[in-house]
Amino acid sequence: MELIDNLVLGFSVALTIQNILYCLLGTILGTLVGVLPGLGPLATIAMLLPISFGLEPTTALILLAGIYYGAQYGGSTTAILVNLPGETSAVVTALDGYQMARQGRAGEALMVAALGSFFAGTVGTLLIAAFAPSLSEMALRFGPAEYFALMVLGLIAAVVLAHGSVIKAIAMIIVGLLLGLVGTDVTSGDARFTFGSSHLADGIDFVVVAMGLFGIAEVISNVAGPEEERKVLGKLGLWKLSKEDFRRAAPAAVRGTFLGSILGILPGGGAVLGSFSSYMLEKKLSRTPQAFGKGAIEGVAGPEAANNAGAQTSFIPMLTLGLPSNGVMALMIGALTIHNIQPGPGVMSSNPSLFWGLIASMWVGNLLLVILNLPLIGVWIKLLTVRYRLLYPAIVVLCCIGVFSVNNSEFHVLLMALFGVLGYVFTKLECEPAPLLLGFVLGPMMEENLRRAMSLAKGDPSVFVTRPLSLVLLLVAAGLLVMMLAPAVARRREQAFEESHEA
Amino acid sequence: MSTFKRFTRSFIGAGLLAAGLVAPLMAAAETYPDKPIRMIVPTAPAGGNDFMARIIGQKLQERLGKPVVVENKTGAGGTIGTDFVAKAKPDGYTILFGYIATHGINPAMSKLPYDAVRDFAPITQVAEAQTVIVVNPSVPVNSLQELITLAKAKPGTLNYASAGKGTLPHIAGELFKQLTGTDIGYVHYKGSSPAATDTLAGHTQIMFGSLVTAISHIKAGKLKALAVTGSKRSPLLPDVPTVSEAGLQGFEVAQWYGLFAPANTPKAIIDKLNQETIEVLKNPEVATKFAEQGADVVTGSPADFGRLVEAEIARWSEVSKKANITADY
């Protein structure tokens, strides 16, 4: 079979001592940097790019890919341990992962994240190997209208992230949407809400908002809280997954893998939706949706798997079409062109050893990550036994340096201080920041694609319902909305009924 | 004290003062560089600009004997990094890797915090990159003339993908419309990758894109190349005519790059940097690496480069005025 031949070729490339070592180096560096909030894979790869010039192209790519998924993994660790999500997907992991950590179940959370990621990585790799070219053709069917519909679906799903009041969650999503609009409007080129500052011309960076609302605000609340409440963090539990944990986490991971893989293929930014949609799906399917946001293990397993699967499949448009679906992929394309390889449809036939070697190394990298991280869990948990009064200055310093390094800009650090205060106020008003962040991420994409679709259709809005894919997505979104509002309406009527009964 | 004495005294004083001011600068030029030089790249790490800047930086460092540190200060279409250099000390220790956006297009259409001509001392142009006119294979044309005919026959039905307002793919498209009198719509994207994606998928039909982005798709038959926009054919696409060969005059467009220092940097330092950079660019290894980014080495005197900047600003001002494009950063 051709696939087997190809995989054999791939593993013969990936399993040379040199490539294994660079893969290991990449995953270790990636994990370590990923753990530092704000210093995502983008910064690390950009820094290491010059080093990779001297390597063989396949080895260079293996190193960079290792950093990429290593950093994804490291990012989840910080989200779980100290509620610091350094990237979009980690916001979801933080929701239940951090709550698990507060209940002394950090070990279980980290372990389920590791195993879920490994499973998803394996499936994702197989998918790339078997279907990459046909999947990439499918991805191109997604035009502006389809992306708009997808973003609408994502925004409605965002409501599910909140476990409190639905209407406040909607308000927070809108606040997020509006914050996302700050900066130069892509369609018209006009500056919006920049107050004349060129620092805001490119909008507000995600890391600034996330670190402020989650990281800094959490530190303020924690320091203010009574000593004993903070001790819970340090409780050392047994970190073995119980049968019950496994029974709940495994199906969630499988579903997450499926969702994440599909969304990761879309070059226009579908991957960010992976972890959110998985969380939503799990919460909807669960018999105990009220446990979500309070340390539900499915809420960690599903999104983590989705995230990692998406990270794998986002290589598909890059390798087969030469289209980057995110900043990291753009850097990798840069790395390839430096080695005089033009990523695109030709790579698979002109450089089969590079193509299949990279794919095989992805699986090797995922395996190395699990081997590396399972023992590390013990070390991370030890970190939680550090007294909070010693830990929080470190968190604040890490946030500052991380945010500063995004753009080498002091302005962003000041902005983070503002979002920290805002986050604290939100906590006091019981407004949850997670829906805001999703609105923030999806808002600009939604607006851009909406206006792009309208301009391509010469202002005819029927394009959203005449294109079948877009219609299906919008129908799903509408269905979801009805499902969400229906229980609220029913409850209100029930309440009204009871009240009238009492009267 | 007599007037004469007072005059002499102040004269000598002024002379001393002037000498005091000039001497360190002259001395600085002689010993330059005696500390690391920062080369600011106003665009993202690992992009084409960054890559070229790092090659030049590395080779300059070998020749000057002091580190040349490449720093990315990104934001607002290159404005943040450029403005940083405009306001830096004019001592030759902060220089800019500028390009057509920061010193050609942006000054032509936007109110900027810096003046592209008055705030800078040009050092030298370093490179030029070709642009290519591509269409989705579903568009039934095989030459530039056929495209113009089609656009005239069906006004308003074709769309070109722009990499964002005021980017070269956008403003080149506007120039094309003005020169050919055609009515083609535009759709803005955030950067050239998503623009290329939608042209590849056929959501948009035309793109005035960089050769390096388009080449693999052209070779794979996913995009049709109609013309390159330089004055001569590209060795990468020997069969594709230039725009003037294809019968369109006045459409020579190239993405150019060059080094700038803040205005008032001593001439001796500018000259030294000019000579050293030209030496670096003579290295065939550098030329090969540039070629991989789709760029050809182009050098000249500081004055040559200054003239290019002024000519480009004038040219794009006219195009954007006609097309009614302005933007603020």
Added chain:
Amino acid sequence: MRGISDKRDFVAGLMFTTFGLAVAWISSGYEIGSARAMGAGYLPLVLGGLLAVIGLVIAGAALRQGTPSLPRVSPRIDWQPLLAITATVVLFALVIQVAGVVLTTAAVVIVSRLARRGYAWWETLILAAALTAVCVAVFYYGLGLQFPLWPAFG
């Protein structure tokens, strides 16, 4: 009698309304366009208006409802940690490029420890020294981030 949760929702509602109105007001200065050809101000104007209305609904509901939900968070604002932590971040932003990573990290750690009374000063100093050492090793030497080590003189 109105419970604590209502007051909170009332304030939250007003906050949303104020924010929404401000956004709508600012965006009315941008090009609005029409639903068919949206300008830069179209979406923010619509969303700002919508947010203002939702805010009013939240505030209104808080006034009407009689049953207070159980407060999960203490409504008291703790000024000391709020100010100290915010000051820490602002201080970092102001001095990092001027003072370099060594002095900045040390200063930031010391200021952050003002967030609560009763922390031992010697513990603060040891912590500042240790964190500074780690940060310099990891970020300056390890990752080569772009900030100075020491203040620049001259």
